[in-house]
Amino acid sequence: MTCSLIFFLLFASPNISFGKEMSEEEAYQKRMELYKRVELTTQIPWYYIAAVDHYERSIRFVRKDIPKPGGITGIYIKPVQWAGWLNPNQTNPSLPSIELFNGFGIDGNGDGKANMNDDEDIIYSFANYILKYGIDEDHFRIALWNYYKRDRAVGLIMEKAKLYRHFGKLDLNAKTFPIPHRFNYSYRDTWGDRRGWGGRRIHEGTDIFAGYGVPVRSTCYGIVELKGWNKFGGWRVGIRDINNTYHYFAHLNGYAKDLHVGQIVEPGMLIGSVGSTGYGPPGTSGKFPPHLHYGMYKDNGYSEWSFDPYPHLRQWEWSDRKKRKN
Template sequence: MNYSRTYRLSFAILFTCLFFIFTGYSILAEEDDEEFNEYDERVNLYKKTENLTSIPWYYLAAIDQYERNINEVDDERLTGIQFPDHKWFGQLAFDSETEHLESVIQLFDGIGKDGNGNGYADPNNDEDALYTMGMYVYEQLGNGKTYDEIFELFYGREKAAKLINQYAKVFDHFQTVDLHERAFPIPEYHNYSYRSTWGAGRGYGGNRIHEGTDIFASYGTPVRSVSYGIVEIMGWNRYGGWRVGIRDTQNIYHYYAHLNGFEDGIEEGTMVEPGEVIGYVGSSGYGPVGTSGKFPPHLHYGMYRYNGEHEWAFDPYPSLRRWE
């Protein structure tokens, strides 16, 4: 038997395995760095624009996030802010794809501004777009308007102002825009069961469908926030009993219902993060305040999305399986 050849072959196999292992780690690290750098670059741009406009970076981030949530974002752009032509260019009749001198745009009552110092105001340039939005907010504040009034005026919707203010509070609290981590709502060391119950009929309160997933667990089982976000509403609902509604920055409203009680310190306006306990499994609901026991204890978990015009429910089951 040729031991030398065997050793050489074993060494070659070992070297190949180590090569692929370390190469794989390197690729993953690069991917992580790329993801981190994207969020890092966005925050750097927000803070740069804060220095130019005096608008806090987390408000600029919140405006950008609102636009990301309601618009299709170009992969080549760092921000999602988009301006209607009539706002950016005013009464100019030129093609919006053409670069324009800021001074000319101002003559025609456009709000487009040059944010990168090249003399042109390009709505598809991230620095120009963010600087223009920051200066618009700054000028409106100077006219005596509040942030709420400014956002409602610009977007034409009261809800836009509410959401942007919520996002700003979340970004300011956590000091980052990288808030994509998720957690399963029931801790893994507790017994629970669930299946897809989306669209099933419900009798109480009239003919309606089930807009969520029921996770059955024992009374008092902790219920955790699945995301970073802000407690938008909590209290009693005759359908959901004791419930908590949490809005994340991706504009998903997370609905936790039929609770037995709330965690101490949780109230409207509280900032939460993935895995943080917000309440406990119960069987409350289907009646006036305090009604309980009309069904087995479980958590009703629902997800709702807002697109700038309407809010609708969607099936949370695939997300739950992924987080689990």
């Protein structure tokens, strides 16, 4: 039994009860309570654990090869890994059996069992894995790489940790329409349309037509992953949100002052303005009417693909209008 687990069993408060029927706000509260208890017990910053948990939850909802989350936490540990690769009974929560076969699971709530379906056992088991490396950022990165064997996964988790640490809360799902409503604009569903410049390809986004210089805002809480020129998209910005979704803004006329890669943004923050740049070398402009090309891409832990942003834009537009009326 690890020192951290002994500390937990001696000083932890009574078990947290996780019901399946709870509001989103209640779920955030329960998760934060658990993350803070892990921090108190192990000294691992809560936002590190929260970042891993949310990364796993977000990929489980878009993957078919792993089960959907059953509790309020999202970390998935395969039964063979939890119980030990040579353990003949991979569903047995017996601690002696799991320890004998060098399994991943530990008892996180003091009930004498290591249950792979218990939220506290899962979180503390992963925290126990992190402790084998260290709790500072460099060792945390090493632990993540050895666990996921994917640089992209490490980067995405570190971005989430940065967001959670900056805002100090878990609810970072708010969205807004990229163009302020006081300006004239128009758009329709153009995702999947054919494009010819630069070779035959499909349109991976929605075009929002507006005048030159109309403000373009971040649609989400996120981190700027990309800024610069692309021969197709012209001056563009890429922002990754807390749910592994990449928001792509292209054909910009210019950027907001001091906007830079690695910057934390939030819904409604100015990032640039509408233009008609692209389809050529840096600085090319005017080959098409001014508009914002807005795209969305999802990372599932293995790869990234585009999906239609139009329904989301309509929803955010409606939500913004409702807020204005209220």
